[in-house]
Amino acid sequence: MVEDAAETPLRIVLAKIGFDGHDRGLRVVARILRDAGCEVIYLGLRQTTDNIVAVAEQEDADAIGLSMHNAGHMTLAPKMVEALRAADMDIPVVVGGIIPDDDIEPLRQAGVAAILGPGASAEEVGRTVRDVVNARA
């Protein structure tokens, strides 16, 4: 059983919520996660929290990665956490993007499992995702 868990790659749903821009950053993160041995279920832009919840259920996701580059993170990230709770799904949410220092603690309080800045190394991204998943398991 333990061996199984170690061998099965982590499945991460990766998305951008809201209406902002392009998916270049998201694609870079997808590649980093793949290189860290994760299976990335890539959703791309303009996702809704409801849609992400449905996808996470279907894909049996281990974690959800949200990329945020506009000011929406303070409302959208907690909304994502809330939507998962409402669906009774205990899946960690990791937020990546340009997040002001002052916002980090409130996001954690809101239930966001980890926050990764744009400067995070590939190693850091992979480790963080594994850590938050293992913390729940």
Added chain:
Amino acid sequence: MGRLLSIVERGGPRADEVAKLAHPHVGQAHVIGITGPPGAGKSTLVGKLVAEAENAGKRPAVLAVDPSSPLTGGAILGDRVRIDANNLEAFVRSVATRGHSGGLALSVPGSVRVFDAAGFDPVIVETVGVGQVEVDVTATADTTVVVANPGTGDAVQANKAGLLEVADLFVVNKSDHPGATDVRRDLELMLDLSHVSGAEEIAGGRAPIVMTNSLDGDGIGELWTEIADHHQRLIDSDRLVGRRAHRLQTEVRSRLLTALEQATDALIADRFDATQQTIGESAAPSELSEKLLAELLSPAPPQTEGAAEPGA
């Protein structure tokens, strides 16, 4: 449901347990395989087919298979971007090949059966048609659709990959591209010349070719009709039963081979020590293997215990 599919994908005793529970309820779903080269528009097409199925009052599910990175074991599963763009109801599951080809050959039919037992119909399986593994996976389908891409020499590539043989239907997607009619002609030529056509049930005919534009939906209605017709022909001619019996046989065979391979490895590990010297008497390889084979095939072999703990 999502969890159940994960269990099946991991394989092993728990997957077998799920398969046993599902078994009494399977056999209702029409399994449609969609295969072809990367970028041909398979996922976009699948999205349109799902919408078509839902409009017809059906409850489709999709299994979208993409390759794992052989280096890291990770994968980017991006099919949902195109599939989900059309609809909201369908159950879509993204699957990575996870390196081991045998595993995929077992897990895909396993997942299809879970969908089937849960009442989904049709079950659409998207695979990249490049290697033997993927071609093997198409054996899971009742109806196999091969998608060609109006790019250079795509029909030829389909031929090389062995896709012509497994096709019940061909789609030339991106019919809006100027090269599309050329691909269609190439396909027709190749089918006529090689006499290969999966559509054996059409007396004297070859597999239909449908032109589609998966962006605006042009030709999708026709494709849906052809797929439904193929299914109906399979049923009417009793070939559906035959195909499924063949599929069962293939699956049992591959399971037996896997089990035999494991038992063999365990026996070998047991009888040869680390320095490669045989334990006990020295004998010719033929003699030794004959003896071990007899042991392997004898009823209630003691080495089934050993198979559970390799490397011990």
